Amino acid sequence: MIKQGLHYVFNPKSVAIVGVSTKGVGLQQATATVFLESLLSCGFKGKVYPVNPKGGEISGLRVYPNIKDIPGAVDYVICGISAPQVPQLITDCIAKGVKAAHIITSGFSESGTEGGKQLEQEISLLARQSGIRIVGPNCMGVYCPEMGLSFGPDFPKESGSVAVISQSGGNAFYIIREGFRRGIRFSKVVSYGNACDVDESDLLEYLACDSDTRIIAAYIEGVNDGRRFYRVLKETAKAKPVIVLKGGITEAGARAAASHTGALASSSKVWDSLLHQAGAIRVCSLEELVDMVVTFSRLSLPSGRDLGILGVCGGATVLATDDCISAGLAVPRFPTKIQDKLEGYLKKGSIGVSLNNPVDLSDQGWDISYDCAKIMLDYGGIDLLIFQLPLGIFSRFSAGIRSAIISIIEDVIKIHKESNKPTAVVIHSLVSSKTYQLALDCERKCCDAGLPVYHSLTNAAKAIARFIDYHGQRRRMLEES
Amino acid sequence: MIKQGLHYVFNPKSVAIVGVSTKGVGLQQATATVFLESLLSCGFKGKVYPVNPKGGEISGLRVYPNIKDIPGAVDYVICGISAPQVPQLITDCIAKGVKAAHIITSGFSESGTEGGKQLEQEISLLARQSGIRIVGPNCMGVYCPEMGLSFGPDFPKESGSVAVISQSGGNAFYIIREGFRRGIRFSKVVSYGNACDVDESDLLEYLACDSDTRIIAAYIEGVNDGRRFYRVLKETAKAKPVIVLKGGITEAGARAAASHTGALASSSKVWDSLLHQAGAIRVCSLEELVDMVVTFSRLSLPSGRDLGILGVCGGATVLATDDCISAGLAVPRFPTKIQDKLEGYLKKGSIGVSLNNPVDLSDQGWDISYDCAKIMLDYGGIDLLIFQLPLGIFSRFSAGIRSAIISIIEDVIKIHKESNKPTAVVIHSLVSSKTYQLALDCERKCCDAGLPVYHSLTNAAKAIARFIDYHGQRRRMLEES
Numbered sequence: 001m002i003k004q005g006l007h008y009v010f011n012p013k014s015v016a017i018v019g020v021s022t023k024g025v026g027l028q029q030a031t032a033t034v035f036l037e038s039l040l041s042c043g044f045k046g047k048v049y050p051v052n053p054k055g056g057e058i059s060g061l062r063v064y065p066n067i068k069d070i071p072g073a074v075d076y077v078i079c080g081i082s083a084p085q086v087p088q089l090i091t092d093c094i095a096k097g098v099k100a101a102h103i104i105t106s107g108f109s110e111s112g113t114e115g116g117k118q119l120e121q122e123i124s125l126l127a128r129q130s131g132i133r134i135v136g137p138n139c140m141g142v143y144c145p146e147m148g149l150s151f152g153p154d155f156p157k158e159s160g161s162v163a164v165i166s167q168s169g170g171n172a173f174y175i176i177r178e179g180f181r182r183g184i185r186f187s188k189v190v191s192y193g194n195a196c197d198v199d200e201s202d203l204l205e206y207l208a209c210d211s212d213t214r215i216i217a218a219y220i221e222g223v224n225d226g227r228r229f230y231r232v233l234k235e236t237a238k239a240k241p242v243i244v245l246k247g248g249i250t251e252a253g254a255r256a257a258a259s260h261t262g263a264l265a266s267s268s269k270v271w272d273s274l275l276h277q278a279g280a281i282r283v284c285s286l287e288e289l290v291d292m293v294v295t296f297s298r299l300s301l302p303s304g305r306d307l308g309i310l311g312v313c314g315g316a317t318v319l320a321t322d323d324c325i326s327a328g329l330a331v332p333r334f335p336t337k338i339q340d341k342l343e344g345y346l347k348k349g350s351i352g353v354s355l356n357n358p359v360d361l362s363d364q365g366w367d368i369s370y371d372c373a374k375i376m377l378d379y380g381g382i383d384l385l386i387f388q389l390p391l392g393i394f395s396r397f398s399a400g401i402r403s404a405i406i407s408i409i410e411d412v413i414k415i416h417k418e419s420n421k422p423t424a425v426v427i428h429s430l431v432s433s434k435t436y437q438l439a440l441d442c443e444r445k446c447c448d449a450g451l452p453v454y455h456s457l458t459n460a461a462k463a464i465a466r467f468i469d470y471h472g473q474r475r476r477m478l479e480e481s
Numbered sequence: 482m483i484k485q486g487l488h489y490v491f492n493p494k495s496v497a498i499v500g501v502s503t504k505g506v507g508l509q510q511a512t513a514t515v516f517l518e519s520l521l522s523c524g525f526k527g528k529v530y531p532v533n534p535k536g537g538e539i540s541g542l543r544v545y546p547n548i549k550d551i552p553g554a555v556d557y558v559i560c561g562i563s564a565p566q567v568p569q570l571i572t573d574c575i576a577k578g579v580k581a582a583h584i585i586t587s588g589f590s591e592s593g594t595e596g597g598k599q600l601e602q603e604i605s606l607l608a609r610q611s612g613i614r615i616v617g618p619n620c621m622g623v624y625c626p627e628m629g630l631s632f633g634p635d636f637p638k639e640s641g642s643v644a645v646i647s648q649s650g651g652n653a654f655y656i657i658r659e660g661f662r663r664g665i666r667f668s669k670v671v672s673y674g675n676a677c678d679v680d681e682s683d684l685l686e687y688l689a690c691d692s693d694t695r696i697i698a699a700y701i702e703g704v705n706d707g708r709r710f711y712r713v714l715k716e717t718a719k720a721k722p723v724i725v726l727k728g729g730i731t732e733a734g735a736r737a738a739a740s741h742t743g744a745l746a747s748s749s750k751v752w753d754s755l756l757h758q759a760g761a762i763r764v765c766s767l768e769e770l771v772d773m774v775v776t777f778s779r780l781s782l783p784s785g786r787d788l789g790i791l792g793v794c795g796g797a798t799v800l801a802t803d804d805c806i807s808a809g810l811a812v813p814r815f816p817t818k819i820q821d822k823l824e825g826y827l828k829k830g831s832i833g834v835s836l837n838n839p840v841d842l843s844d845q846g847w848d849i850s851y852d853c854a855k856i857m858l859d860y861g862g863i864d865l866l867i868f869q870l871p872l873g874i875f876s877r878f879s880a881g882i883r884s885a886i887i888s889i890i891e892d893v894i895k896i897h898k899e900s901n902k903p904t905a906v907v908i909h910s911l912v913s914s915k916t917y918q919l920a921l922d923c924e925r926k927c928c929d930a931g932l933p934v935y936h937s938l939t940n941a942a943k944a945i946a947r948f949i950d951y952h953g954q955r956r957r958m959l960e961e962s
Contacts, residue, residue, distance in 0.1 A: 029876055038876075152876045168796025170874040177873050177912035221799060247799040250806035252838075255814060256799040259835035285939060286800065286910075315649025318702060318728040318737040319767065325731035333736060354740035357733075392658050393651040395510055395519075395633045429767075431658035436917045458766060 004131050006198065006206045008099035010144050010188055012076030014047040015039065016067055016098075018089060019080030022056045030104050030140065030169065032080025033058075035151060042150035042157060047072060067092050075099045078141060083107035086137065087122045094130040103137035109194055109262035110138055120196050120262075127197040138261060139193025140169030143176065145186065146212065152176065160185020161214035162293055165203045167192060167221045167261045168247070174286055175217065175293075181440070182294050183447030187212040194262045199224045201232040208236040215296045217243040217289055222263025230278055237279035241470065243292045244280045246271045279477075281470060291454060291463040298452035299464065300422045301471050302384035306330050308376040309358035310369070311388040312408075316429070317358040320388055320457045327461035328469070331357055332381050341375045357382075366404040370411035377419040384464070385423045387412045388457055391439055392429030402438060409442045413449040424464060426454045485612050487679065487687045489580035491625050491669055493557030495528040496520065497548055497579075499570060500561030503537045511585050511621065511650065513561025514539075516632060523631035523638060528553060548573050556580045559622060564588035567618065568603045575611040584618035590675055590743035591619050601677050601743075608678040619742060620674025621650030624657065626667065627693070633657065641666020642695035643774055646684045648673060648702045648742045649728070652767060656698065659771050662921070664928030665778055668693040675743045680705045682713040689717040696777045698724040698770055703744025711759055718760035722951065724773045725761045727752045760958075762951060772935060772944040779933035780945065781903045782952050783865035786811045789857040790839035791850070792869040793889075797910070798839040801869055801938045808942035809950070812838055813862050822856045838863075847885040851892035858900040865945070866904045868893045869938055872920055873910030883919060890923045894930040905945060907935045 017039070019032035028034075036050055040059055049070045050063045057063060064070050067077065067089070077098050079089055083105050093101050108120035120137065127134045135141055140151040146159045151169070155176055162184050166172040169191040176189055187210065190203055200220055207213045216236065223229040236242050248257030249268035257263040275282045283289045307329045311317040321331050334342075339355045345368040346355060354360035359372055369387075377385055389408070394401055409425075416423040425446045430436045446453045454460035498520070500513035509515075517531055521540055530551045531544045538544060545551050548558065548570070558579050560570055564586050574582050589601035601618065608615045616622055621632040627640045632650070636657055643665055647653040650672040657670055668691065671684055681701055688694045697717065704710040717723055729738030730749035738744040756763045764770045788810045792798040802812050815823075820836045826849040827836060835841035840853055850868075858866055870889070875882055890906075897904040906927045911917045927934045935941035 029874075034876065154876055166796070168794070168799070170794030170871065171796030171800075173876070174797075174871065174873040174910045174912065178910070181912055219796060245800075247796060248803065250803050252806050252812040252814075253799055253803035255837060256802040256812075256835065256839050259837050260796070260799050260841070285804075286797075287937075313649070313651030315647070315652030315700060315728060315741070316655075316767075318649070318734055318741050319652075319726075321737040322729065322731045322734035325733050331733035331737075333733075354737065356736060356740050358737050360741070390651065390655065392655040393510075395515065395635055395654070429655045429659070431655065431662055433918060433921060437914060440914060456768075 004099070004133055006133060006202060008075045009133055009135060009142060009198065010149070011147060012046060012100065012149070014049065014072060014074050015044065015076045015078060016049040016051050016070060016074045017078045017080070018051040018067060020050040020052050020058055020063065022052065022054070022058050022063065032078060032104065034153070035078050035080065035104070035141070038150040038153045038155070039148065041153045042145065042148045042155060044148035046075070049074065067096055067098075070096070073097060077101040078104065080104045083116065083119050083137070087119065087126065090123050090126045090132065090134070094126065094132055098132060100133040100135065102135040102139070102141035104139065104141065106138040108137045108196070110258070110260060112259060120194060124196040134197035135190065136193040137196060139167070140172060140191035143186065143189040151191070156180050156185060158185050159187060159212065161187055161212065162217065162297060163187045163207045163210065163213040163215070164189040164217045165192060165200060165207070166190070166219035167195065167263065168219055169193070171219045171286055175290060178290050179293060181443065182290065182453055184293055184297055195224060201225065201228045204232045204236045204242070208239045213240065215241050215243070215293060217293050219245045219247060219286075219289070221247045221257035221261050222266070230274055233278040233280055241296050242280045243283055243289055243296070244275055245283050245286065245289045281466065287459065288463070291459050292466065294452050294454070295463045295467045298450060299424060299467060302422050302468065304383040305465070305468060306332050306381055306383045308379075308382040308385045309388065310361065310373055310376060310385060311358060311390070312361050313390050313393045316388060316390045316393075317354065317360045320386070321358050323458045324386070324461040328465040329461060333357060334379070335381075338375060338379050342372055345371050366408065369408045370414055373412060373415040377415060377421050377423070382421070384421055386426060386457070386460065387423060388426040388428070389442065390429040391427065391435040392431040397434045397438065405438065406442065406445070409445050413445060413451065416449060416451055424452045424454065424460055426457045426460045428456055485580065485614055487614060487683060489556050490614055490616060490623060490679065491630070492628060493527060493581065493630070495530065495553060495555050496525065496557045496559060497530040497532050497551060497555045498559045498561070499532040499548060501531040501533050501539055501544065503533065503535070503539050503544065513559060513585065515634070516559050516561065516585070516622070519631040519634045519636070520629065522634045523626065523629045523636060525629035527556075530555065548577055548579075551577070554578060558582040559585065561585045564597065564600050564618070568600065568607065571604050571607045571613065571615070575607065575613055579613060581614040581616065583616040583620070583622035585620065585622065587619040589618045589677070591740060593740065601675060605677040615678035616671065617674040618677060620648070621653060621672035624667065624670040632672070637661050637666060639666050640668060640693065642668055642693065643698065643778060644668045644688045644691065644694040644696070645670040645698045646673060646681060646688070647671070647700035648676065648744065649700055650674070652700045655767055656771060660774060662924065663771065663775050663934055665774055676705060682706065682709045685713045685717045685723070689720045694721065696722050696724070696774060698774050700726045700728060700767075700770070702728045702738035702742050703747070711755055714759040714761055722777050723761045724764055724770055724777070725756055726764050726767065726770045762947065768940065769944070772940050773947065775933050775935070776944040776948045779931060780905060780948060783903050783949065785864040786946070786949060787813050787862055787864045789863040789866045790869065791842065791854055791857060791866060792839060792871070793842050794871050794874045797869060797871045797874070798835065798841045801867070802839050804939045805867070805942040809946040810942060814838060815860070819856060819860050823853055826852050847889065850889045851895055854893060854896040858896060858902050858904070863902070865902055867907060867938070867941065868904060869907040869909070870923065871910040872908065872916040873912040878915045878919065886919065887923065887926070890926050894926060894932065897930060897932055905933045905935065905941055907938045907941045909937055
């Protein structure tokens with residue numbers, strides 16, 4: 001039987017949730033009841049049918065005892081019942097004409113038991129024979145804000161252009177929430193667990209052609225079919241940037257991955273060359289994954305690597321310069337005429353002030369940051385500007401200091417809107433609740449204005465340098481072909 | 482003239498602050514008025530004399546027009562007046578019998594101007610001729626909680642055993658505040674700027690013999706006398722761990738350092754071999770510096786590298802394992818008997834649960850984390866335990882979830898107190914104000930109980946592996962000598 005596409009995984013008109021509890025949500029997260037709550041709070045546009053043998057009512061919805069009792073058609077089923085019951089449910093789904101099912105439940109191949117492996121083979125076979133598509137088992141399923149599909153009640157309702165596939169549900173949670181904070185919105189996110197049917201290659205193939213998706217990020221612990229994966233990844237990476245984090249690159253990590261999603265091991269070197277040859281962007285941590293997504297989503301490509309650094313703390317500025325150079329960017333010295341222009345605003349000899357690149361506003365910079373940034377960006381020798389704000393250096397967060405910091409951020413936003421050269425913002429050293437709250441406020445302003453925001457200069461420099469490298473390679477590839 | 486020691490830099494009985502303003506503090510941080518405020522709020526034990534030609538009163542203290550007008554002896558002077566006025570002030574200090582002076586003021590050699598360089602030479606010569614010791618210029622000076630000396634009004638009043646020397650004031654702010662959050666308390670912190678008199682070697686020599694100091698961390702942009710520095714560092718590193726961050730390791734970074742503290746350039750390789758041969762611990766970022774300080778202060782030495790990882794999110798646990806192995810730790814597989822014991826508590830086949838090392842409590846672990854941690858630490862094949870809590874995975878922070886998370890932390894603290902093997906805690910993925918506040922609460926509990934706390938597993942693994950390496954090298958050195 002030829003496999004159906006993933007249309008109904010992302011575009012169901014009706015969803016049944018099997019295993020909801022009328023007792024409400026407890027402490028556990030991966031339950032059918034939490035999925036129902038998420039679907040309702042995300043505003044799912046189609047019909048929702050809770051299912052539980054006991055019947056009753058939940059959130060104003062009638063609870064059906066069995067999927068067969070649902071009067072209308074059901075496109076998509078979310079399954080939160082125990083593993084041994086799953087094959088029967090899938091059989092019922094097939095009988096009902098269900099197009100796709102997401103299985104939250106664990107206790108399959110990742111358990112390492114013979115019984116678990118056999119159950120997984122059983123549902124995998126049912127999928128192959130019937131054509132029903134199965135996401136999972138052992139996963140959080142689909143977040144597709146356009147349709148109102150969601151596995152977190154707090155996920156944003158707005159759509160964006162970033163797609164994420166992640167075997168791990170926890171890592172998907174992190175990417176969505178940290179991405180949200182950084183101004184990222186998503187087209188589709190899939191936590192696909194053990195991948196007994198829908199796998200990384202199916203998902204990449206779908207997303208490569210998905211017009212809502214501009215950037216793809218993936219957290220992968222293992223692949224079902226290495227050759228197909230390489231081929232699909234290479235095709236996908238031709239169409240759009242694909243950022244990949246491989247979990248389980250060490251032997252012990254692979255063992256952990258096997259207990260987590262039943263993934264098979266393969267060495268870091270194999271992955272390195274595979275991803276490189278396929279044209280994907282390999283990252284080594286979730287933080288780096290989000291940094292790359294932020295860069296690809298929000299930074300426009302600078303015309304070169306010559307960087308202006310503007311900041312407010314001498315020591316941080318020195319380290320920032322080292323970080324940028326080490327990452328492969330350049331921090332060119334300013335000619336005298338630019339330094340003279342800056343001196344018109346910044347009092348040379350004031351504590352911490354530096355006029356050369358990096359430019360350090362010290363605590364003189366409250367009302368001149370716009371002018372200094374403008375002088376730097378207007379200078380032909382600079383391709384982009386990094387503005388850094390280490391909040392941990394401030395002793396007092398009086399209303400005056402707070403509004404002075406906000407006004408610096410507003411100046412940076414103003415110059416970002418006016419200049420045709422890109423600007424990035426790094427807000428770091430958040431040492432207390434007050435600094436954290438102020439950072440969130442500043443980040444929100446920057447994100448709303450379309451600026452890329454980072455939490456560490458080291459990471460920002462690396463991400464920006466890799467972004468420039470990527471585009472350089474693409475250009476060379478296109479020239480060669 | 483033989484230089485006096487630094488006794489009065491850290492133990493003045495009376496302090497005059499020159500250049501205070503009776504108009505109160507503004508937005509600037511590095512002013513004499515902020516220093517006065519810091520001294521008073523930190524509870525300085527000696528006499529405090531504000532100085533300003535206009536006289537008057539500030540914070541209930543009489544303001545003297547000139548240092549010469551102060552009736553009693555003055556041990557220490559903090560100077561916040563403009564650079565050209567500084568030599569005259571130092572001359573007055575010498576006449577008054579002042580033992581040490583801290584010059585906040587900038588506009589000296591770091592300005593790059595001939596005038597600035599000359600002024601610095603002038604005060605340096607005055608110090609050499611008279612024996613008065615000068616900290617600075619262009620710096621934040623001394624924080625010594627035991628004496629109540631401080632340059633931040635919010636700095637903790639309790640003393641500790643960590644000393645920090647930092648050319649940069651901003652970096653010193655970060656280290657103190659981030660350290661405070663992580664349970665670190667300080668013996669002495671010195672921001673020493675351009676080092677026209679008191680330099681890195683003087684400070685290290687003093688701190689090597691300082692019985693209040695157990696660990697030393699340094700942020701250095703340049704050294705005055707390379708040979709002496711190497712000799713002193715080597716002697717100091719024999720006595721106690723010395724953690725060094727070198728700012729300005731790239732050409733552009735060195736240029737930034739020159740504008741920041743007038744430091745001279747030297748290559749990263751030179752520093753690498755110098756620090757290695759001297760037995761110091763080189764770090765590459767402020768975050769790593771604090772992580773190493775936390776590790777040396779709070780982790781007891783594990784008897785080996787075999788690590789147990791206990792966590793609450795599958796994907797994060799897989800990545801954690803990769804991080805630990807990559808850093809040079811081992812994550813041994815558990816024998817069946819240990820897995821069986823764990824299975825007595827953890828339901829195998831529940832979503833996310835893993836019984837092998839790493840152990841993943843998933844969301845089943847609310848009331849069994851103590852038992853699971855105990856099984857792991859009681860097992861002879863494990864030398865230490867890392868507990869990780871990625872807060873970003875939780876969807877709702879209901880009172881129930883909050884108290885469940887706090888109770889897991891209390892379980893970890895309980896096992897830490899009972900076991901003779903060390904435990905470290907990593908609380909990460911703080912994606913919102915709520916996660917941040919909860920992290921702070923959890924961190925505080927852990928810090929109060931003496932646990933080392935980290936913000937990232939990658940960084941925790943690196944710091945712990947380096948800590949074990951350091952002690953291994955020390956042991957070999959002692960055996961050889």
